[in-house]
Amino acid sequence: xxxxxxxxxxxxxxxxxxxxxxxxxxxxxxxxxxxxxxxxxxxxxxxxxxxxxxxxxxxxxxxxxxxxxxxxxxxxxxxxxxxxxxxxxxxxxxxxxxxxxxxxxxxxxxxxxxxxxxxxxxxxxxxxxxxxxxxxxxxxxxxxxxxxxxxxxxxxxxxxxxxxxxxxxxxxxxxxxxxxxxxxxxxxxxxxxxxxxxxxxxxxxxxxxxxxxxxxxxxxxxxxxxxxxxxxxxxxxxxxxxxxxxxxxxxxxxxxxxxxxxxxxxxxxxxxxxxxxxxxxxxxxxxxxxxxxxxxxxxxxxxxxxxxxxxxxxxxxxxxxxxxxxxxxxxxxxxxxxxxxxxxxxxxxxxxxxxxxxxxxxxxxxxxxxxxxxxxxxxxxxxxxxxxxxxxxxxxxxxxxxxxxxxxxxxxxxxxxxxxxxxxxxxxx
Amino acid sequence: xxxxxxxxxxxxxxxxxxxxxxxxxxxxxxxxxxxxxxxxxxxxxxxxxxxxxxxxxxxxxxxxxxxxxxxxxxxxxxxxxxxxxxxxxxxxxxxxxxxxxxxxxxxxxxxxxxxxxxxxxxxxxxxxxxxxxxxxxxxxxxxxxxxxxxxxxxxxxxxxxxxxxxxxxxxxxxxxxxxxxxxxxxxxxxxx
Numbered sequence: 001x002x003x004x005x006x007x008x009x010x011x012x013x014x015x016x017x018x019x020x021x022x023x024x025x026x027x028x029x030x031x032x033x034x035x036x037x038x039x040x041x042x043x044x045x046x047x048x049x050x051x052x053x054x055x056x057x058x059x060x061x062x063x064x065x066x067x068x069x070x071x072x073x074x075x076x077x078x079x080x081x082x083x084x085x086x087x088x089x090x091x092x093x094x095x096x097x098x099x100x101x102x103x104x105x106x107x108x109x110x111x112x113x114x115x116x117x118x119x120x121x122x123x124x125x126x127x128x129x130x131x132x133x134x135x136x137x138x139x140x141x142x143x144x145x146x147x148x149x150x151x152x153x154x155x156x157x158x159x160x161x162x163x164x165x166x167x168x169x170x171x172x173x174x175x176x177x178x179x180x181x182x183x184x185x186x187x188x189x190x191x192x193x194x195x196x197x198x199x200x201x202x203x204x205x206x207x208x209x210x211x212x213x214x215x216x217x218x219x220x221x222x223x224x225x226x227x228x229x230x231x232x233x234x235x236x237x238x239x240x241x242x243x244x245x246x247x248x249x250x251x252x253x254x255x256x257x258x259x260x261x262x263x264x265x266x267x268x269x270x271x272x273x274x275x276x277x278x279x280x281x282x283x284x285x286x287x288x289x290x291x292x293x294x295x296x297x298x299x300x301x302x303x304x305x306x307x308x309x310x311x312x313x314x315x316x317x318x319x320x321x322x323x324x325x326x327x328x329x330x331x332x333x334x335x336x337x338x339x340x341x342x343x344x345x346x347x348x349x350x351x352x353x354x355x356x357x358x359x360x361x362x363x364x365x366x367x368x369x370x371x372x373x374x375x376x377x378x379x380x381x382x383x384x385x386x387x388x389x390x391x392x393x394x395x396x397x398x399x400x401x402x403x404x405x406x407x408x409x410x411x412x413x414x415x416x417x418x419x420x421x422x423x424x425x426x427x428x429x
Numbered sequence: 430x431x432x433x434x435x436x437x438x439x440x441x442x443x444x445x446x447x448x449x450x451x452x453x454x455x456x457x458x459x460x461x462x463x464x465x466x467x468x469x470x471x472x473x474x475x476x477x478x479x480x481x482x483x484x485x486x487x488x489x490x491x492x493x494x495x496x497x498x499x500x501x502x503x504x505x506x507x508x509x510x511x512x513x514x515x516x517x518x519x520x521x522x523x524x525x526x527x528x529x530x531x532x533x534x535x536x537x538x539x540x541x542x543x544x545x546x547x548x549x550x551x552x553x554x555x556x557x558x559x560x561x562x563x564x565x566x567x568x569x570x571x572x573x574x575x576x577x578x579x580x581x582x583x584x585x586x587x588x589x590x591x592x593x594x595x596x597x598x599x600x601x602x603x604x605x606x607x608x609x610x611x612x613x614x615x616x617x618x619x620x621x
Contacts, residue, residue, distance in 0.1 A: 074521060080615070120541045
């Protein structure tokens with residue numbers, strides 16, 4: 001009896017110790033989805049004791065993806081929808097997305113969920129009559145939260161564009177450096193003797209030219225010198241960049257005050273641990289904190305960790321060929337296409353000082369749905385049909401777009417038929 | 430003297446109770462503005478803003494001056510929001526304050542989501558189509574909560590309204606005329 005109690009007590013002590021010291025994976029029921037697996041050591045990332053999983057936990061990380069939600073929850077929090085909510089409670093994220101199950105994007109609801117509200121599509125759209133009710137999202141055409149590309153008006157407008165625009169229309173970012181600017185003298189504590197090599201690197205940087213001095217970054221609480229500032233220091237000036245970083249897989253752990261992401265935490269193939277592979281991901285991992293040269297950050301930094309076929313194929317791709325012909329001072333030139341061009345897309349952000357083009361550091365924002373990358377990035381240089389058919393071709397994506405798409409997407413055949421009907425009837429849809 | 434005091438006391442208490450316990454209507458109990466009037470005020474503002482936008486912005490700039498178009502995808506197309514979108518965006522901002530809600534519905538709605546859903550909405554729309562000058566009002570329960578609901582007519586106030594709706598490929602009715610009731614604005618006030 002006492003032996004049993006003793007063993008039970010020991011087991012409980014071990015389990016409790018694991019729970020409080022952040023080793024909570026042992027309690028996980030089944031597999032977590034990609035991305036969420038980075039947070040599975042901390043159950044409180046999602047769970048609130050005795051309250052389940054409130055929406056706020058999801059929205060804390062996924063706010064950016066829901067900013068232009070075409071089915072925002074507030075639309076349904078209305079007495080008009082009371083009866084519908086009894087059938088499908090869309091006011092709760094976990095109604096449709098349940099974790100700890102092996103399904104794509106944790107969409108655990110029946111695939112026919114669109115139909116009860118949108119069953120009139122078979123009347124309004126003759127070309128949809130043969131489609132099964134479960135195909136709305138599965139076919140890759142419609143996304144419950146983001147339908148900004150795959151709507152008829154957008155497709156009709158862009159369908160017959162040429163495959164490549166010249167010149168490319170990538171938005172240009174970053175404040176210009178005043179011409180003739182000289183680096184300011186460095187200011188650092190006298191206790192740091194000599195002229196460290198870091199100061200030499202800093203003097204060549206855009207920070208030095210724009211009067212961002214040592215103590216502007218290395219200041220901790222109370223104004224003391226802080227040897228290794230983290231992203232909170234960068235955030236003082238680069239708020240959007242840091243906050244968007246927190247929204248992607250690279251920064252999601254830091255957003256929840258967990259330890260930084262390490263390459264070995266990833267499920268994608270990563271380079272073997274060694275001298276050249278970074279140990280963890282933070283601002284300084286990709287941006288040398290003293291040169292702050294964005295050129296290596298846009299390609300070399302990525303390839304120092306990522307070792308999948310898409311990444312290994314980049315340097316031999318047509319996109320990479322644009323790098324050799326394009327450089328402007330401390331930044332890649334306007335025609336350059338880097339890893340960051342697609343995966344950390346540039347976008348216009350509105351701030352107190354006015355609107356500017358900034359780099360979205362959420363490395364997953366443009367990945368899902370795939371047509372989001374088409375709209376944010378690909379259309380700057382390419383026509384819609386080439387961009388869409390390429391990005392929907394898994395083999396082409398894996399080899400970093402070497403070759404042509406293997407088939408035409410049925411969507412464009414439908415749009416061409418729609419345009420032909422409109423020309424005949426004289427009526428626009 | 431000793432007999433009169435209890436009588437006076439009972440009388441005094443009776444007067445107090447009569448003054449404080451009149452059930453009456455919720456409005457008279459709260460001594461505030463009756464909900465029937467509150468919805469009238471709200472509708473007046475919604476109707477005025479909507480009419481102004483439709484006439485002075487949409488119709489003038491699109492159909493008279495030919496400066497800019499309305500488009501459902503107004504951000505991408507750098508166009509004007511549809512008048513219905515303008516109303517719904519305002520309704521969203523109001524709903525976020527949590528005080529009351531309003532919506533634009535119609536028996537001929539282009540988007541199925543805006544067709545009448547409840548018996549109140551169905552009967553209300555029939556009533557205002559028949560008698561546009563008489564809003565339809567009642568207390569209703571939805572999702573376990575009680576509301577005072579009022580439905581007012583939404584009319585074709587500009588040629589812009591009828592031109593767009595009569596030519597929309599998904600329209601359920603294509604013969605609207607200026608001044609016709611095209612739908613209704615339903616306002617829901619939560620009541621305790």
